[in-house]
Amino acid sequence: MIGGPARDLTQNRHMIEPQPYLLIDVDGVVSLFGFDSTSPPPGRMALVDGLPHLLSEIVATRLRRLAPLYACAWCTGWEERATDHLPDLLGLPRTWPFVPLTTDASAAAPAAGHWKLDPIDAFAGRERPLAWVDDRLDEACGAWAAARPGPTLLVRTDPAVGLTEADTLALESWARAPREP
Numbered sequence: 001m002i003g004g005p006a007r008d009l010t011q012n013r014h015m016i017e018p019q020p021y022l023l024i025d026v027d028g029v030v031s032l033f034g035f036d037s038t039s040p041p042p043g044r045m046a047l048v049d050g051l052p053h054l055l056s057e058i059v060a061t062r063l064r065r066l067a068p069l070y071a072c073a074w075c076t077g078w079e080e081r082a083t084d085h086l087p088d089l090l091g092l093p094r095t096w097p098f099v100p101l102t103t104d105a106s107a108a109a110p111a112a113g114h115w116k117l118d119p120i121d122a123f124a125g126r127e128r129p130l131a132w133v134d135d136r137l138d139e140a141c142g143a144w145a146a147a148r149p150g151p152t153l154l155v156r157t158d159p160a161v162g163l164t165e166a167d168t169l170a171l172e173s174w175a176r177a178p179r180e181p
Contacts, residue, residue: 020129020151020175022070023099023120026078028135028159030059030086035160048078048085059162060090066168067093069175073123074098075116075132099123113140126150129179131171135159151179 027033031053035041043054063072072093074082079098087094101119117140124130131153132141145152153174155167 018128019069019071020131021124022066022072022171022175023075023124023130023132023134024063024072024096025134025136025157026074026076026082026086029133029157029162030056030063030090032056032162033159041161044089046085046089049081055086055089056162057090060086060092062163062165062168063092066171066175069172070131072096075101075120075134077101113144114138117141117144124150131155131174133157133163133167133171 024030031048032041032043033054035054040054041056042058043056046053046055066072073096076082076098078085079101082098083094083096086092099116099119100123101116114137116134120130120132126148127150129151132145133155134141135157137154137156141154145154153171155163155171157163157167
């Protein structure tokens with residue numbers, strides 16, 4: 001046999017399947033708000049396009065930890081501004097793309113219920129596994145995730161805290177879990 005014995009490719013699915021997407025909102029996940037102003041969470045104050053943001057360096061560290069397991073992409077109204085600002089402010093990669101949310105099609109009433117769902121489907125497709133971290137997940141998002149053919153994990157954050165250690169552990173475990181073909 002040329003090249004040695006045949007291998008069972010199902011055992012090497014991570015070698016042939018794309019990584020799951022990790023779709024990351026900014027406001028309420030990385031940029032925190034709604035906390036007690038007398039005892040704000042740790043973070044870095046920054047002006048982004050003239051607006052003040054408390055950016056969580058702890059969340060940035062967690063995202064860097066998750067990056068090897070996922071194809072990370074911004075899923076935020078910030079769109080390209082996330083890549084314009086957050087890498088310099090928080091040491092995140094410049095290579096993460098963004099889900100285009102403000103297209104002409106998104107100006108119409110969203111077919112799926114939540115304003116980000118149709119753009120997510122257009123960006124990621126319906127089959128590719130994805131985890132979505134956002135502080136504004138609602139019932140429409142849950143129904144969409146349940147009906148989606150590809151494995152889907154929704155992680156809802158508290159906007160005063162952002163992505164927690166427990167969330168990060170759940171995302172690590174989900175990314176490493178075997179999936180049915």
